[in-house]
Amino acid sequence: MTEARGPAGRAGDHARYAPGTPCWVSLMVHGMAATQEFYGALFGWEFRPGPGQLGPYVRALLDGREVAGIGQLPPDRHLPIAWTPYLASDDAGRTAETARLCGGTIGVGPLDAGEAGRLAIGSDPSGAVFGIWQAAAHLGTALSGVPGTPAWNELLTYESATVAKFYESVFGYEEEPVVSADFDYVTLSIRGRAVAGIQGMGHALPRDRGPHWLTYFEVADADEAVQHVAELGGHVLRAAEDGERGRVATVTDPEGARFCLLQRPR
Structure with a gap:
């Protein structure tokens, strides 16, 4: 997965987002x-x-x-x-x-x-x-690439193929399927730049949520952030572990909103 950074980056004026981003x-x-x-x-x-x-x-x-x-x-x-x-x-x-x-x-x-x-x-x-x-006046997220900012959005659904066609038709995405017998994943790109992902989970999709989008927020230290979530009254669904994105944990806030914590590889 190659995350698309927001248009603002760490500094400078922030530009309009390309449609579909x-x-x-x-x-x-x-x-x-x-x-x-x-x-x-x-x-x-x-x-x-x-x-x-x-x-x-x-x-x-x-x-x-x-x-x-x-x-x-x-x-x-x-x-x-x-x-x-x-x-x-x-x-x-x-x-x-x-x-x-x-x-x-x-x-x-x-x-x-x-x-x-x-x-x-x-x-x-x-x-x-x-x-x-x-x-219009509000272009969107004005900062990216630093802890505390959205880093990636991923759709968790039953299977990727059908729903990917929907998003492609509506927003003009280019699809890049991951070819694997045991991993159903499609990366959605705009002008050759990855902007979001779709993961087909089949029966592993949480029954209490159904298909849903999941936002990743960047953190400096995933393990420390997980501990902080628990201390603040949130819940840890999946402890931090290393993957191709970096070190990732899945947590909820006190009202149950799920999100991921992403520590990028150094």
Whole structure:
């Protein structure tokens, strides 16, 4: 896997994301204050209010630059708590309609988020939820390649082939399947640059979640970060272990949102 860094990198002005590129990650929770406390302590994030049209919503900042969003679920909404990647689009309405025509479902929008941009939230034919973001003032994640920033997004689903065709049709991805008898994996690329992955897990897919996107956040030390997660009230699903991406652990926050911690090879 070759992760595509965000357009901003470590410094400099940040450019518009190419259509199809994951450009933002957002989390909807019941306890906003407790969630901010958890991620602030884990990643060093600070927070400021986001667009009021989205209800209670904050943007997480690292070194003064926006890296993720956290919003408040209505009390009567009992949805799975999960990080959701937003995929860049030049026209959210057109992308949403294409998703519908290709067998997906659009549950929210397209709607305006003030001067920030225009969004829609949908699900692919297997049920995995994703966002669509048409940038205006808010281009997306403004920092990458440092601890506390999103590093990779991966779809965990039953099998990769069918759902990969959906994303290819909607977002124009190029597919790079991994040829292996016991590993079902497809890398999605834009202009030859890997931007996301799809892993087919068959019956190994967690029954309590179903198909879902998983966000990797970069950390300096995966083992230390795992310990910190547990101390802050989160849970460790898979301890840190070395792999082709680097050293990776799978954890949840106190409300159950799953994410991975990625320590890149030095």
